[in-house]
Amino acid sequence: MPIDYLNDYRDPKLIAALAARIKAEASRPLNIMEICGGHTHTIMKFGLPQLLPPQIRFIHGPGCPVCVMPKERIDHAVALASQPNTILCTLGDMIRVPGGKISLQQARAEGADVRALYSPLDTLKIASENPDKTVVFFAIGFETTAPMTAALIDRVVVGGVKNLLFHINHILVPPPVCAIMDDGAAIDAFLGPSHVSVIAGGDIFLPIAARYQTPIVISGFEPVDMLESVLMIIRQFNEDRREVENQYSRAVTPRGNERAKALMDRYFTPRETFRWRGLGDIAFSALKLREEYAFLDAERVFAHCLSNEPIDDHKLCLCAQILKGRAKPTDCKVFGKACTPNSPLGSCMVSSEGACAAYYRYAQLL
Numbered sequence: 145m146p147i148d149y150l151n152d153y154r155d156p157k158l159i160a161a162l163a164a165r166i167k168a169e170a171s172r173p174l175n176i177m178e179i180c181g182g183h184t185h186t187i188m189k190f191g192l193p194q195l196l197p198p199q200i201r202f203i204h205g206p207g208c209p210v211c212v213m214p215k216e217r218i219d220h221a222v223a224l225a226s227q228p229n230t231i232l233c234t235l236g237d238m239i240r241v242p243g244g245k246i247s248l249q250q251a252r253a254e255g256a257d258v259r260a261l262y263s264p265l266d267t268l269k270i271a272s273e274n275p276d277k278t279v280v281f282f283a284i285g286f287e288t289t290a291p292m293t294a295a296l297i298d299r300v301v302v303g304g305v306k307n308l309l310f311h312i313n314h315i316l317v318p319p320p321v322c323a324i325m326d327d328g329a330a331i332d333a334f335l336g337p338s339h340v341s342v343i344a345g346g347d348i349f350l351p352i353a354a355r356y357q358t359p360i361v362i363s364g365f366e367p368v369d370m371l372e373s374v375l376m377i378i379r380q381f382n383e384d385r386r387e388v389e390n391q392y393s394r395a396v397t398p399r400g401n402e403r404a405k406a407l408m409d410r411y412f413t414p415r416e417t418f419r420w421r422g423l424g425d426i427a428f429s430a431l432k433l434r435e436e437y438a439f440l441d442a443e444r445v446f447a448h449c450l451s452n453e454p455i456d457d458h459k460l461c462l463c464a465q466i467l468k469g470r471a472k473p474t475d476c477k478v479f480g481k482a483c484t485p486n487s488p489l490g491s492c493m494v495s496s497e498g499a500c501a502a503y504y505r506y507a508q509l510l
């Protein structure tokens with residue numbers, strides 16, 4: 145019988161059977177970090193912690209690209225949107241994240257031309273419809289979305305588009321995982337991100353598993369996927385293995401999408417350092433435009449009005465600790481009170497992948 149991709153991975157009987165196997169085979173306490181914010185939402189939406197024995201704990205990780213963007217980068221976007229004759233384009237949730245003073249949404253309310261897009265390629269139409277304006281694409285995301293930005297840059301370069309610039313905030317998964325482990329986090333194993341792995345390939349996690357002796361199981365997003373991945377981690381410990389395994393084999397290969405990686409490599413190169421919210425400066429943890437495409441780089445063209453001075457989070461906000469796996473949203477005193485999705489104090493409450501947003505939504509607070 146063919147697989148029903150919508151329902152089979154949420155099959156209650158399969159979920160119950162996997163939960164029973166986990167209970168039978170779990171032999172020691174395990175702190176498992178799910179790197180990806182999409183996994184955090186599955187955990188909360190389907191109540192997975194309630195299905196597991198208490199010694200198996202999920203620790204939420206830094207895999208929400210909106211959440212980890214520091215305030216000074218948000219301020220870059222606000223400063224760019226405030227330039228005369230400029231249109232600032234970005235993806236979805238980014239416009240609601242508070243910067244040092246205001247968010248892009250507030251900048252728009254004050255008259256700036258800020259557009260939230262579903263696809264980076266939409267900026268081509270905006271640029272062609274506004275030839276007398278400068279359009280800036282504020283690009284965010286992990287290895288998952290970087291190829292889409294690279295494809296847009298390719299269209300701009302090949303098509304000779306003259307009024308489209310890029311502010312690149314593409315970040316990479318392995319460096320912050322190493323930073324968290326080097327910081328002494330008590331994490332025994334990782335659930336690897338699936339979409340990132342589709343592009344970058346499962347092999348990018350081999351050095352991490354070897355260096356920290358932590359199992360990493362690349363997991364799909366559905367509850368059956370995630371419970372099977374937890375079982376695979378438990379079996380690794382029971383068999384004294386510490387390996388990268390691929391539960392999401394219906395989409396992930398060891399080397400990933402070679403065409404997408406080649407396109408990224410054509411236009412991007414690693415950035416010497418990048419500041420992450422909560423994690424600080426991490427070397428070679430992000431991408432920037434290659435030198436030959438500096439003329440497209442809004443960070444260089446508008447360098448005179450962009451500051452890189454670090455800006456602290458709201459003093460009550462625990463996003464930094466949550467992104468390091470050292471706190472849960474419910475540890476925050478203002479969770480669900482002064483901080484809600486309609487009035488977020490921190491980035492983790494904004495994004496559809498943020499841990500605070502997941503707790504709020506699935507705790508029936510919405």
Ligand code: SF4
Pocket residue numbers: 460461462463466473476477478479480483484488489490491492493494500
């Ligand atoms: S509830 Fe709000 S203030 Fe608290 S950690 Fe989450 S985002 Fe920050």
